[in-house]
Amino acid sequence: MKTETNKETLISPQLYVPVLFFVLLFLIPLVIKNPFYIHNMILIFFYAALSSAWNIIGGFAGQISLGHAAFFGIGAYTSAILYVDFGISPWIGMLAGGVLAMLVAAGISYPCFKLRGPFFTLSTIAFGEVVRLLVSYFRDITRGAVGLLVPFKPGIGNLMFRGKIPYYYFALILMILVVVVSKKISVSRMGFYLTSLREDEEGAQAIGINTSLYKLWAVMISAFFAGIAGVFYAQYILFIEPESVFSSAMSTQFALMSIIGGMGTVAGPVVGSFILTPLSEFLRSTLGGSFQGLHFAIYGVLLIIVVILMPQGIVVWFKDKYEALLERLPNEKRREVKS
Amino acid sequence: MKKILVYLVVFALISTFAVGCSSGGGGGAEKESKPEVVKIGVLFPFSGSMAALGEENFRGAEIARLVRNKQGGLWGKQIEFVKADAPDATAAVAEADRLINKEGMKVIIGSYSSSLSYAASEVAERNGVIYWEVGGISDPITSRGYKYLFRTVPTGSSFGIQAVKFAKAIAPDIGVKPEEMKIAIVHEDSMYGTTVGENAKAEAERQGLDLVEMVAYSAKTNDLSSVILKLKAANPDVLIATSYITDTILFWRQARELNFYVKAAIGTGAGYAMRDFAEAVGDDVNRIFNVDFPQLDTNPEFAKGIDEFKKLYEETFGEPPKSGHSLVAYAGALILWDVMEKAGSMDPEAIRKAALEVDIPDGETAVGFGCKFAGPDAENAGQNIKAYPLVAQWKNQKLVTVWPEEAAAGEIELPMKPWE
Amino acid sequence: MIEFFQVLVSGIMLGGIYSLISIGLTLIFGIMRILNFAHGEYLMIAMYLSFWLFKLLNIDPYVSIIIVVPALFLLGIISQKLVIKPIINAPPTMQIFATVGLSLVFQNLALFLWKADYRTVKTSYQTATIHLGPMLVSFPRMVAFLIAIIVSLGFFYFLKNTYTGKALRSIAQNREAAMLMGIDVSKMYMIAFALGTACVGVAGALLMPVYYVFPTVGTYFGVTAFVVVVLGGMGNMTGAFLGGLLIGVIESISGVYIDPSLKEAVYFIIFILVLLFKPSGLFGLRGAEEVGLK
């Protein structure tokens, strides 16, 4: 386990390749104007951000949550209710939503952390369902299953825009933010602790790691970003209902992208989203209308194949090639230090 | 093994790029490149839990398309549909986007479900594209002052209100005075059920009726015995119920099992309108009312062209229509063709103007009620203010319109028969 | 008071159905330690089978059991070979997601093949009721309840008294030791999985007269089955049976006396509390959650 990596500077390809990649993404809207493609890109970033957020607790710490839609939904509902009922800007709502999601996550996860493996997963499913049912039940606050409509009043203060480009940048920045945080965690002491407790929790405790504390941190960070993504969703789709934002399908999706991309790696969820999001949109738009259900069936088959044949995720398959590429790129001083 | 991996990844990547190049929508029947076609987007839930009625709703529009094409189409061109599948609200937004920005649609017909309509029509409005709603009934859809949104079907609130009015009207038939009549309301708790239920409640209060119980439940449940036992304890004379198909079937089966009897049961659309309901509970369906879109057994004098529709449906799909959802979509789409013909082009502005000029009197459409859209400044901008739901009753496992009188194709039969 | 007993009886009858579905799940989980997220989908398939046998060949759902159960057993063997076997040693995460994938496939193939329509069978007895004093009990639910008892007893007997049954239990308690006894573990896994799905086959055929089938029907029952399994103590047959009844009663009582929209929330909360404070389940021995089947 590497804890102390070489300090990366801008001239090392480990850093400048991803940075270039992100810069490229920033430039895309200058070339592609068609809102349909932009929309797809937005979804890709959106799911990459969510899946990366999930990955912090699910991947790094190995605590498989299938109830993450709860945090996502709490973010969406908090800001939407603040905005619709109290006229509070979604920018403030975003902070409130993220923090509330974080607190709820801390409150419900802490006791569940003593559960291991599948039992933890079951508890997250149950919590996700309880939150969904409660949100549906308290109609006076949430409008219940009717759903909550966010009136469209464009303006930066309302985080609502006529065109898609601002949403594009918001989603992109959100994704980069989560990825950077993930990266920071993965090379930090916390990342090391999380990985060790994932591999062997008793062992980690034995060497004095307060595993509950680090899991708690991880789930809070994870839920915070999930909540923020929820706020974005509410402002983008402008309509939220418990059936869609709290759905178990949503929870599964966050995890799936991460698993298929490569769980526990920084790049995995992003790769997962860049492949799966367009794939599902594509399958739906080509097969959906004429063959009900077939597109999801194909999605399922793909999932099984990946799980059986590439349990490490797709990213592992690219890893060698990517590293080989990095080796060949200009690398100035770093090389001597490394060798 | 390695090979499969390679294929898999290559496939995934190709599909990623293919999104860009795919023509999308397997849609419209004829795809040979006839140079002159009019393309119209159709957005319905073809997969997922709402698929059954989504498909039924769509079929009405499809028949309207075939009819019009036989008559020479629009401006001499054939109409073609570009299909979009929207199982949930997020997908509805994505698909509306695709239809508008990639397929270049200027007109979209949708969408059966109110939630989908909500989400998708917003995209259409932002892009200045006509959204023609022929299925979703929730009131808020037309309460947003949208300019390009038109809805040909009645609103959810009118379902609830009509149900209560009807309940009051049949009080003598079940031998109680209207002011002594005990009413219970039960509804599933999504947007649809809640809208109808809340409006029924408000109307009952306005009419001074005695509301003895109001129960909401999730349509996803797999047991309704508790709901029924609650209602049984309240012992109402009349029940007003709103539910999707699964819970409707479950409700009536369990009502029988637990011997829950009301003198009159008034359903309000969705599940109560479907043939599947009758097939599932058999003769127990008889004498249950349904406040809904005009049904297939409406008086043809009142609903002109309804028989023709039924015939076309059977010819096209090889089975009788499942519910009035296809009929309303059919009538709604026909109005759209006329509007577009009059507008003379695909320009949304022109279509919008033509739509606002529409004024069809009652009794001129296949659904009976006429059509006039509320203007953009109205509270219910884009709503067909002439649309209202009718009351039908199940007789011999068929829905027959019984109220109001001018639309009736049969007599009201009351009260319900007790369970054996 | 009569009302309360009626609620109780309705709950127990509902619970009988839950028990029946959960027994198969608990068997699979207890022995293989796999959370089978496709369990509800096997139920769906069983229901469709029963439905089509009724529709096309006019076979009564109760009679269809003799075809549905072997068919599901076979399907269990096939899915075990294709999907479960390759992941049997994988980390639990991967196992969860393989079964999630399986459920996606089943659900949507059903949607593709049979459309989203709700299908029901019409039998002469489906709404027949039995009077238990002042209480009413639905005949088909009573049948399901009784068969749940028979199936649980059958499994109980099978696991206690046959060599295969003991071998299955031994694998649950110590897989390696079981291998050292000369037990062919991978064959036993296949038997366990196939028995679990066959058990759901019984449930599917019995559900058909009271319920309806559509492609996503399994999700409604799948999650509930998990709750029952944990409540009953992982892998504990008797526990699954009693757990099912308990959930039925809880659901019924909270539906009537709290609110129908919250009845699921009530049992989910109880589920979480049990997980946290008595992870071995209400009917399990302490520490048994680590060992599984008893």
Add this chain to the structure above:
Amino acid sequence: MLRIKDVNVFYGDIQALHNISMEINQGEIVALVGANAAGKTTTIQTISGINKCKSGSIEFMGERIDNKPPNKIVEMGVVQVPEGRKLFPFMTVLENLELGAYTPEARKHKKETLEMVFEMLPVLKERQKQLAGSLSGGQQQMCAIGRGLMARPKLIMFDEPSLGLAPILVQKTFEIIKKISEQGTTVLLVEQNVQHSLKMADKGYVLENGRIVLEGKGEDLLNNEYLKKAYLGI
């Protein structure tokens, strides 16, 4: 009877056994001794088919068994009494014993074997209805041995039978093993307790870091200088 030839075993990239060769003849007691983590359990697991060897061969009664699954190996008569007993804790003693006789051949003679086991280990007869998990350590060891005997083994392998037992029980355990051997079953005894096991063994092997460093007659080994120094602290 059992011939192990040049066996190499890996855990992932780590080599656990290096060119192990051993031979066990009919009726012998063979001791395999060594320190913790020397590879003793790995050897026994490889014979049982739980671990697979990368190269080399294992023959039992002239038939290769290194490519056979564990259940087939048991059916051939090679039975292990595993380290740490590995009983089925939520099953009764009797059920544990019955599972010992799982193979078709053993099942046929279940009744008589059971009587024989009860005779040899009377404590099991007393406790037969008790859950195995509730037995004391010594009783559990007896149960594990009894379970192994139920398979009517030709070769029985004991993995650290004395581990965690009080000295008096250790003594008793070794007596039982001796008795089993006297009744005609070949025994492979894997032990950390070098002195005790070599004393009763016909032949011994000393394992260090996955390699066999010494082999020879039990008594000869006990007199070996290196062994004395390294293992007996003399």
